Amino acid sequence: xxxxxxxxxxxxxxxxxxxxxxxxxxxxxxxxxxxxxxxxxxxxxxxxxxxxxxxxxxxxxxxxxxxxxxxxxxxxxxxxxxxxxxxxxxxxxxxxxxxxxxxxxxxxxxxxxxxxxxxxxxxxxxxxxxxxxxxxxxxxxxxxxxxxxxxxxxxxxxxxxxxxxxxxxxxxxxxxxxxxxxxxxxxxxxxxxxxxxxxxxxxxxxxxxxxx
Amino acid sequence: xxxxxxxxxxxxxxxxxxxxxxxxxxxxxxxxxxxxxxxxxxxxxxxxxxxxxxxxxxxxxxxxxxxxxxxxxxxxxxxxxxxxxxxxxxxxxxxxxxxxxxxxxxxxxxxxxxxxxxxxxxxxxxxxxxxxxxxxxxxxxxxxxxxxxxxxxxxxxxxxxxxxxxxxxxxxxxxxxxxxxxxxxxxxxxxxxxxxxxxxxxxxxxxxxx
Numbered sequence: 001x002x003x004x005x006x007x008x009x010x011x012x013x014x015x016x017x018x019x020x021x022x023x024x025x026x027x028x029x030x031x032x033x034x035x036x037x038x039x040x041x042x043x044x045x046x047x048x049x050x051x052x053x054x055x056x057x058x059x060x061x062x063x064x065x066x067x068x069x070x071x072x073x074x075x076x077x078x079x080x081x082x083x084x085x086x087x088x089x090x091x092x093x094x095x096x097x098x099x100x101x102x103x104x105x106x107x108x109x110x111x112x113x114x115x116x117x118x119x120x121x122x123x124x125x126x127x128x129x130x131x132x133x134x135x136x137x138x139x140x141x142x143x144x145x146x147x148x149x150x151x152x153x154x155x156x157x158x159x160x161x162x163x164x165x166x167x168x169x170x171x172x173x174x175x176x177x178x179x180x181x182x183x184x185x186x187x188x189x190x191x192x193x194x195x196x197x198x199x200x201x202x203x204x205x206x207x208x209x210x211x212x
Numbered sequence: 213x214x215x216x217x218x219x220x221x222x223x224x225x226x227x228x229x230x231x232x233x234x235x236x237x238x239x240x241x242x243x244x245x246x247x248x249x250x251x252x253x254x255x256x257x258x259x260x261x262x263x264x265x266x267x268x269x270x271x272x273x274x275x276x277x278x279x280x281x282x283x284x285x286x287x288x289x290x291x292x293x294x295x296x297x298x299x300x301x302x303x304x305x306x307x308x309x310x311x312x313x314x315x316x317x318x319x320x321x322x323x324x325x326x327x328x329x330x331x332x333x334x335x336x337x338x339x340x341x342x343x344x345x346x347x348x349x350x351x352x353x354x355x356x357x358x359x360x361x362x363x364x365x366x367x368x369x370x371x372x373x374x375x376x377x378x379x380x381x382x383x384x385x386x387x388x389x390x391x392x393x394x395x396x397x398x399x400x401x402x403x404x405x406x407x408x409x410x411x412x413x414x415x416x417x418x419x420x421x422x
Contacts, residue, residue, distance in 0.1 A: 005230075006228070006229055015222035020224065021413075022222050039349065135246055139247070153362055155309060159298070159310075162304060163296060164370075190357075198225045199227040
């Protein structure tokens, strides 16, 4: 690890979150703006932790209806079934669509859980000013941020199927209430990961080093 | 910018202040503390990104104008395109879903592509686009919400699910979305915000020197 490193904020320098330009505050009293692009500058994302918690808790709450309620109703002349996210995956698996079942399982179950748990862990570790493996925690954040979008898969599948299969008495596919809750979970966790400022992971380490 | 002294860069993930070093073509600089990618020296970034973005825009129009696929039941065919799916969701009282799909699969990629072309085309012609800050900022905010590649996977999953019960006829938009996914990935990979800022900011830079 770079022991001699100093963060821009510690040296009183702003780093613009839009254009990345490093600049010195022009006046200490007033709110600074970036000399190149005019964006309002902050050393750290304002109230990053509080906002991230807010989105995350909302996501946790909606995660329950998303998994308990019906995601998709499929009916034809011979059969009718209501599927939650999990029962949909199991149904796919049992019908020998193992590949698709695995994809949906990863996108709809693994990724949301991974996101919720990882962000909770990151927030707690930052609040406790943990110095434990900052590099790995930053890497975890990058994974969470990069992979979250793929959870939208099931929403697209439900939309396409429900829109296509509207042929009166032959077959019906309808999106259930879980689809709305699940969509909200995906959007909320995306907002949560955007609000989280990974630089907060490094601030305790920075402080420790400069006290040496 | 050869006359400028070494420039400073702060890592966007850990805020470590570092000196920028010149890179060979195709190389990238990583943060020495957390390993984040700081910047890349993308080959002909502006030219290539513009080429990819323009072709992606054409394909995007095609992908949105033609049916993705159709199913056949008792001789009847029913086809669906992306906007039709959005409307169907709206009619089925699934308005939030309809809005989310509309924003992530149609609006966000449209804004992304138009902003890129608006910024890069004048730069290519040696002009500075008016109001570029707004567009650079928009690009940054919109980028996470464009989910064409996820939608493409959604198409494939739906296709497999449908073939269990129906005869499925692939449409023009299916292939367009496939090609669009690749082109958007190429656009994102060749785009370098740093290069664009460097071009835009020539003459108005007020860098801090060490």
